[in-house]
Amino acid sequence: MQFVDESSIIVEAGKGGNGCLSFRREKYVPKGGPDGGDGGHGGSVYLIGDDALNTLIDFKYQRFYKAQNGQSGMGRQMSGKAGEDLHVKVPVGTTVIDEDTLEVIADVTEIGQVVLVAQGGRRGLGNIHFKSSTNRAPRRTTPGTEGERRNLRLEMKVMADVGLLGMPNAGKSTLIRAVSAAKPKVANYPFTTLVPNLGVVKLGMHEHFVMADVPGLIEGASDGAGLGLRFLKHLTRTRLLFHVVDVAPFDETDPVEAAEAIIHELGEFSPALSELPRWLVLNKLDLLPEEEREAAADAIVSRLGWEGPVFRISAIGSDGTDALAQAAYRWLTEQRRLENEDEDAAERVREMRERMEEESVARTEARLGRKRKPSDQDDDDFDDDDYDVEVEYAP
Numbered sequence: 001m002q003f004v005d006e007s008s009i010i011v012e013a014g015k016g017g018n019g020c021l022s023f024r025r026e027k028y029v030p031k032g033g034p035d036g037g038d039g040g041h042g043g044s045v046y047l048i049g050d051d052a053l054n055t056l057i058d059f060k061y062q063r064f065y066k067a068q069n070g071q072s073g074m075g076r077q078m079s080g081k082a083g084e085d086l087h088v089k090v091p092v093g094t095t096v097i098d099e100d101t102l103e104v105i106a107d108v109t110e111i112g113q114v115v116l117v118a119q120g121g122r123r124g125l126g127n128i129h130f131k132s133s134t135n136r137a138p139r140r141t142t143p144g145t146e147g148e149r150r151n152l153r154l155e156m157k158v159m160a161d162v163g164l165l166g167m168p169n170a171g172k173s174t175l176i177r178a179v180s181a182a183k184p185k186v187a188n189y190p191f192t193t194l195v196p197n198l199g200v201v202k203l204g205m206h207e208h209f210v211m212a213d214v215p216g217l218i219e220g221a222s223d224g225a226g227l228g229l230r231f232l233k234h235l236t237r238t239r240l241l242f243h244v245v246d247v248a249p250f251d252e253t254d255p256v257e258a259a260e261a262i263i264h265e266l267g268e269f270s271p272a273l274s275e276l277p278r279w280l281v282l283n284k285l286d287l288l289p290e291e292e293r294e295a296a297a298d299a300i301v302s303r304l305g306w307e308g309p310v311f312r313i314s315a316i317g318s319d320g321t322d323a324l325a326q327a328a329y330r331w332l333t334e335q336r337r338l339e340n341e342d343e344d345a346a347e348r349v350r351e352m353r354e355r356m357e358e359e360s361v362a363r364t365e366a367r368l369g370r371k372r373k374p375s376d377q378d379d380d381d382f383d384d385d386d387y388d389v390e391v392e393y394a395p
Helices: 172-179 228-237 255-269 290-304 321-341 343-372
Strands: 006-012 045-050 064-066 086-091 094-098 104-108 114-118 149-156 162-165 197-202 208-213 240-246 278-283 310-312 391-393
Touching (some): 104 343, 240 321, 255 290, 255 343, 278 290
Parallel strands (some): 006 064, 162 240, 197 391
Antiparallel strands (some): 094 104
């Protein structure tokens, strides 16, 4: 299945039916009077969250969605049939933006959530409504109004509990392969991962969480360098971040400088995202001599001034990955309990998510603004429609 996480569509609600101009004409019924019926309301367009979808690929091939028009009124006081509403399924995690005003219309975050995006036109009135003692044969009716038409931008952000971030080749894809059934591509060159990968980490019968692996970030990612700007937004849906650091880079770059570059890019993209709980995951310790591993890990933690949780792993050999997954599950469970029992804690989480969403949308607005400039039309030559995303469940 192709992975598309952004798409532009046009939605148009149905026009309301016109009112009818009619007079009663029946044998043995003199002076029958007006009997024109009303038109039917136009159909509206709704978006509905569907957990069976994980890409916006359908909107690549069909970009125009129109609800049914209302039927015009008829004689004998018969109203026209209302137009049928149109329900369009979108993946859970889709943000709906009005492209003309850049207003965020809605955020589809729940299965079955219904969002009105185009209101149907109102019905016209038949001449029966305009009769009076002084006007017994009114020839006045009203037309149905036009349905609302909107240019929408859909942006899908993957729904995951844990997000992986780090430089290209830090071992994020290897880590998600080690703890889940997801099988992203792994190779010895940068940007092996071109689209987000989701994996369900199962620890027991009813113990599981979803992990997301996004393409590696580089310096300048928050301004569009590499693939960062297109995929950093996916991390705003997560509760916890694993900052994966390669302790023995093949190009001999400094792991601390790489980690600091990632931290900087997070803050530039969204200050609220940089405040999200983040754990340091030191990966590829197996590439160092056993007697040097502890000292190398301690040196990285010390130079970073890191005060949060630290995990030392070797993802390719699944060394330490079990303990990492167990700790993440316990943290997520405790976090959900706190949000359910403490209204203040839940409110803080809601405020942080709102800030992340606002900052993410601001970045999108800036990018769309740049795209509309003729000089920048050819700047973005990356087409993510050609790649695949898979969601696999561990047995």
